[in-house]
Amino acid sequence: MDRHLPVATETDDISASSTMPSDGHGLSSRTAIFVWLLASGTTVMSMVLALIGDDRTGAMLGIVPAMTIMMVGSLKAWLILRYYLGLGPSAGGWRGLFIAFLIVIFAGVLAAQAAMILMNR
Amino acid sequence: MAQHDISPANESDQNSVSVTSSAGADAWGGLEALPGHPLMWVLILSELVVFGAFLLTFSAARIGDAAEFANDQLHLDRVMGGINTLVLLTSGLFAVFVVRAIKKDAVLQCRVWLAGTAALGIVFLIVKLIEYGTKIDAGIGLETSTFFTLYYLITGFHALHVVMGLGVLGIVAIWPNLTNIETGTAFWHMIDMVWVLVFPVIYLLR
Numbered sequence: 001m002d003r004h005l006p007v008a009t010e011t012d013d014i015s016a017s018s019t020m021p022s023d024g025h026g027l028s029s030r031t032a033i034f035v036w037l038l039a040s041g042t043t044v045m046s047m048v049l050a051l052i053g054d055d056r057t058g059a060m061l062g063i064v065p066a067m068t069i070m071m072v073g074s075l076k077a078w079l080i081l082r083y084y085l086g087l088g089p090s091a092g093g094w095r096g097l098f099i100a101f102l103i104v105i106f107a108g109v110l111a112a113q114a115a116m117i118l119m120n121r
Numbered sequence: 122m123a124q125h126d127i128s129p130a131n132e133s134d135q136n137s138v139s140v141t142s143s144a145g146a147d148a149w150g151g152l153e154a155l156p157g158h159p160l161m162w163v164l165i166l167s168e169l170v171v172f173g174a175f176l177l178t179f180s181a182a183r184i185g186d187a188a189e190f191a192n193d194q195l196h197l198d199r200v201m202g203g204i205n206t207l208v209l210l211t212s213g214l215f216a217v218f219v220v221r222a223i224k225k226d227a228v229l230q231c232r233v234w235l236a237g238t239a240a241l242g243i244v245f246l247i248v249k250l251i252e253y254g255t256k257i258d259a260g261i262g263l264e265t266s267t268f269f270t271l272y273y274l275i276t277g278f279h280a281l282h283v284v285m286g287l288g289v290l291g292i293v294a295i296w297p298n299l300t301n302i303e304t305g306t307a308f309w310h311m312i313d314m315v316w317v318l319v320f321p322v323i324y325l326l327r
Contacts, residue, residue: 044203
């Protein structure tokens with residue numbers, strides 16, 4: 001039976017260098033575990049940073065820490081989209097739509113943070 | 122668009138015939154190129170729009186009362202939120218192994234990974250219930266403040282999706298063919314992806 005699946009030989013697929021067997025998304029076990037390690041590592045890092053800087057005063061974050069937090073969150077979301085959900089280049093315009101979704105969230109949340117910082121000056 | 126032969130586990134899969142036969146090629150506007158049934162991707166897209174609107178609404182509401190939002194956020198347990206992020210990320214990895222197993226026609230292995238994925242989903246819900254319990258014991262409810270109204274609404278709606286995801290995983294475990302498994306795990310990854318955006322916006326940004 002024929003069935004459309006994303007092409008496994010995508011040029012930006014980091015699994016291309018892997019020697020592990022890959023599935024239909026071009027995703028090897030090694031790549032999947034690497035993505036999990038990266039996402040989990042950044043989560044632990046952001047938790048530790050949040051706890052270290054947690055003075056329990058509720059002081060507002062500056063734009064750079066806020067941007068860092070949102071970039072880490074967006075990176076994790078993109079990793080899930082790209083590697084776990086299989087939205088590689090072969091996904092065409094839909095891939096762009098999902099990336100646009102992430103950009104809108106990222107920009108919207110940061111714009112709100114910037115507005116609060118300006119209002120509290 | 123490239124077409125690939127897939128494992129024998131999918132040969133009895135009738136859904137993919139109607140979805141991707143040459144007569145119906147591109148009938149889904151390219152969604153048929155994505156893993157699983159195209160209808161699930163329509164659902165995923167609509168869910169992302171809803172959660173995106175929630176997060177933007179939360180951010181807009183923060184502008185109106187930044188001090189109160191920051192003060193209320195101090196009552197949240199960031200460690201619990203972080204643990205739940207790790208739990209969902211790990212369940213997402215297990216879901217990848219679910220798909221790999223069915224592609225090798227290893228149904229038992231597939232069901233074992235599905236059980237692992239679902240078990241972590243249950244852990245997520247238990248942690249979430251502990252979190253809610255702590256808040257309710259402290260007298261913090263849905264109507265305490267705008268922050269907590271949105272907190273309960275967004276995290277509760279997400280938790281409801283985890284429950285639905287568990288149901289979807291259970292259904293595809295009963296009928297484990299490639300399209301069903303890819304459809305079910307796509308929904309699970311969407312839940313995972315939404316949480317990695319909810320966690321920083323609600324728990325970390327202040």
